[in-house]
Amino acid sequence: MPASPQSAPVEAGWWVVAGTRLDSLDPHYREGAACVQTGSGFFRAQSRPSRDLSVLLAAHQATHAQGPQHWLDLMAGCGIRGLRWGLESAPQSPHPLALWMNDADPERRVSLQANLNPLSGHDGVDLTLTQQPAERLLLQAYLDQRRFDLIDLDAFGCPNGLLQSALAVLRFGGVLILASTDGRSPTGHDRAAAVRRFAAAARAHPSSWELALRLQLAALAREAWMLGRGLEPLACFSDGRTFRLAVRLQRRVGADAEAQLGLLARCEQCGDQAVQPLLKLSGWRACACNPQDGRWAVSGPLWLGPLQSPSLVQELLTLSASMPQTLAPQGRRLLERLQADPGLPVCCWSTDELAQRLGLAGPPSxxxxxxxxxxxxxxxxxxxxxxxxxxxxxxxxxxxxRCADLA
Structure with a gap:
């Protein structure tokens, strides 16, 4: 029996969409309201939760828009994200949408045009397709005084070289969705690279994904502050392979925003942790070890503030009720986890580590x-x-x- 349109892509040959068999040498992939040919370039079906979030954030921008929207997919790949923006997010607003899709690989153009064809002549969507290096596009947009309400920067490796250019063309109140596949340097596995890319120390830590997200947020905040602007984290998460953040650009730096930058210390010997903001940096307290045994391993500067806005995430979940094709079960579970966790307090502990240190047979509930x-x-x-x-x-x-009591 053929797979349903909501399933993962077939490996070859054909796909059934709304009862119609599509024959092609390339596989078709269906996600939300979009059906695309993924082509031979890089594509991960497993990244759907991040695309669902991107579509919901775009729809949220659309519902609150006071005028025409301008959205940029800087590294479009096969175009599925922008296609979903046009088909699922844009209808949430009565205002027209200027949708700019870009991918620097010239070999992507034919497949991009084919995949985005459903948006050609689509009422209220003005589509622009370009093949430019991301740096050139952003700099030219700045010179042309072009501003965007939403930018998705889905980078390979570390995206920090593009941060200031992207923020410079983001409208006040606009949303930047950022992805990084640089997993080694911000998780403490390449400390020299962390110094080069983040101007920070990164030490191995049981909460390594969160460490990477906080280092990336710190880099984003510094770039925004240098432009005289503020930053609000909306959602931060990872699958261990890609680190994803969504932030809103604010017109001004918030009061005491600088207090959100600081250092995180952990003692490898006893497992104790401590946090200090840079503004109040002083000597570290003693850890839980005997004085001669303890030694802090310090990471940072990194972001000490919240990782997401639970109220905004709840609005996205509510919005998804009117967009039944958009949010898959895995994406819904992700948003529900983020909605329940603002990202504070900063210190995190693994229940496996707690059980190991106490000699328990298994982790506590x-x-x-x-x-x-x-x-x-x-x-x-x-x-x-x-x-x-x-x-x-x-x-x-x-x-x-408390762990021992539960055991």
Whole structure:
């Protein structure tokens, strides 16, 4: 029996869409309201949750728009993200949409044109397709005084060289969706590269995905501040391979925004953690070890503020009810995790590490541990970034004691 239109792509030959068999040498892939040929270039069906989020953020921008929208997909690939913007997000607004799709690979043009053909002549969508290096496009847009309400920068490797150019052409209140596949340097596996790319120390850490996201947020915040602008994180997550952030550009730097930049320390010997903002940086307190044993491994400067806006994520979940094709179950579970976890407090611990340090047969119940810590008056929440981890401001010894009590 052939797969349904909502399934993953077939490996070759044909696809059934709305009862019609499509024959081609290349596989067709259906996602949301879009059906595309992925071609021979890089494409990951597993990245759908990030595209679902991008479509919902675009729709959210559209519903709150006061005038025409200008959206840029800087590294469009096969064009599925922009196609979904046009088919799913744009109808949420009565205002016209100027949609700019760009990919520097000239061999992508034919497949891009074919995939984006459903938007040709689409009422209210003005489509522009270009093949330019991202740096050139952004710089020319700045010279032409062109501004965008939404930019998706889905980069290979580290995107930091494009950050200031992208922020410079982002309208106040606009959203930048950023992806990075640079996993080694911000997770502490290539410390020299972290110094070069982030001007920061990155040490190995059990919450390595979150460490990478906070280092990337710090780099974004510094670029925004140098332009005299502020930054609001909307959603940050990772699958361990790609690190994704969505931020909103603010007209001014917020009050005490600089207090969100600081250092995170961890003792490899005992597992204790500590945080210090740069504005109040002083000597580190003693860790839970005996004085002669403990030694802090410090990472940063990194972002110490929230990782997402739970209220905005809730609005996206509510909006998805009117867009039934957009949010797949995996994407919904992601948004629900992020909505429950603002990203504070900063310190995260793995329940596996807690069990190992206590010599337990298995990790304690994350839900029960969160409840116990909250009952003691501490802040505690399950991490939405990495499974099996909790964030809390409880002292390390209290955290260990509660784990032992549950065991």
């Amino acid at each position: 994350l839900r029960r541990l969160v409840q116990a810590l909250r009952g003691d008056g501490y802040s505690a929440v399950a991490s939405g970034v990495m499974a099996g981890q909790l964030r809390t401001d409880a002292p390390w010894k209290v955290l260990l004691q």
